[in-house]
Amino acid sequence: MPASLSVNLNAIAQLRNRRDLPWPSVEHFGRIALKSGAHGLTVHPRPDERHIRFADLPVIRALIDREFPQAEFNIEGYPTDHFIGLCLENRPDQVTLVPDDPSQSTSDHGWDVIASRELLEPVIARLKEQDIRISLFTDGDASARQLQAARDIGADRIELYTGPYGGCFDAPEKERELAEVLGETAALADKLGLGVNAGHDLTVANLPLLASHIPHLAEVSIGHGLTADALEFGMAETVRRFREACGERT
Ligand SMILES: CC(=O)[C@@H](O)[C@H](O)COP(=O)(O)O
Numbered sequence: 373m374p375a376s377l378s379v380n381l382n383a384i385a386q387l388r389n390r391r392d393l394p395w396p397s398v399e400h401f402g403r404i405a406l407k408s409g410a411h412g413l414t415v416h417p418r419p420d421e422r423h424i425r426f427a428d429l430p431v432i433r434a435l436i437d438r439e440f441p442q443a444e445f446n447i448e449g450y451p452t453d454h455f456i457g458l459c460l461e462n463r464p465d466q467v468t469l470v471p472d473d474p475s476q477s478t479s480d481h482g483w484d485v486i487a488s489r490e491l492l493e494p495v496i497a498r499l500k501e502q503d504i505r506i507s508l509f510t511d512g513d514a515s516a517r518q519l520q521a522a523r524d525i526g527a528d529r530i531e532l533y534t535g536p537y538g539g540c541f542d543a544p545e546k547e548r549e550l551a552e553v554l555g556e557t558a559a560l561a562d563k564l565g566l567g568v569n570a571g572h573d574l575t576v577a578n579l580p581l582l583a584s585h586i587p588h589l590a591e592v593s594i595g596h597g598l599t600a601d602a603l604e605f606g607m608a609e610t611v612r613r614f615r616e617a618c619g620e621r622t
Pocket residue numbers: 380382383415416418423448470477478479509571572573595
């Protein structure tokens with residue numbers, strides 16, 4: 373079964389925010405992405421609203437409810453009270469919890485689940501009361517103890533942080549990163565009953581090899597590389613290319 377593609381709209385929002393204008397519109401490009409066969413939309417609102425604004429969330433929720441009821445809405449972020457409130461108001465199918473400091477420019481590491489158990493366990497319970505699937509952003513080389521802890525506190529999935537893989541894709545180290553790091557962690561998570569998502573710095577070039585090393589890969593969320601390609605090929609054609617890179621026949 374090919375991995376589902378969730379299109380991250382952060383970069384579209386960042387371009388929009390250069391001016392006090394409503395375009396490029398996250399609703400418009402979200403619609404094109406879903407019409408073109410993307411399985412869902414992802415947003416990662418950050419506290420300074422530098423790309424996704426809090427007001428974008430109900431717009432995306434309404435787009436999915438009205439026009440694409442099968443599509444999934446994935447909200448990513450650090451679990452502050454404000455973030456949890458945004459999630460409860462906007463009814464995502466999945467929340468991906470990410471251990472980012474508010475000043476971080478982008479995500480660059482996964483949770484230390486064991487050390488963060490007191491923070492994460494009640495948050496996961498609260499979100500799961502609303503039937504929201506929980507994914508925890510996880511380092512590619514997470515230990516068995518970390519994965520076990522993720523499962524014990526109620527996570528449904530992990531999202532493997534693929535930044536280091538993206539960074540070494542043109543170098544020989546990518547073989548080790550794939551087989552011994554991401555592949556082994558994914559296999560262990562699968563054995564423990566955790567679903568496996570992946571994201572960060574994925575591209576149409578590096579996605580097929582990743583997917584071939586993680587046969588049970590459930591979902592990839594992709595923003596930066598996909599938006600760059602959309603500038604060249606258009607959003608509809610780009611989504612088609614990324615779906616193919618996931619192993620879908622388009
Ligand atoms: C959680 C993650 O992998 C991030 O890649 C993300 O959602 C993108 O965040 P920015 O768009 O702010 O870089």
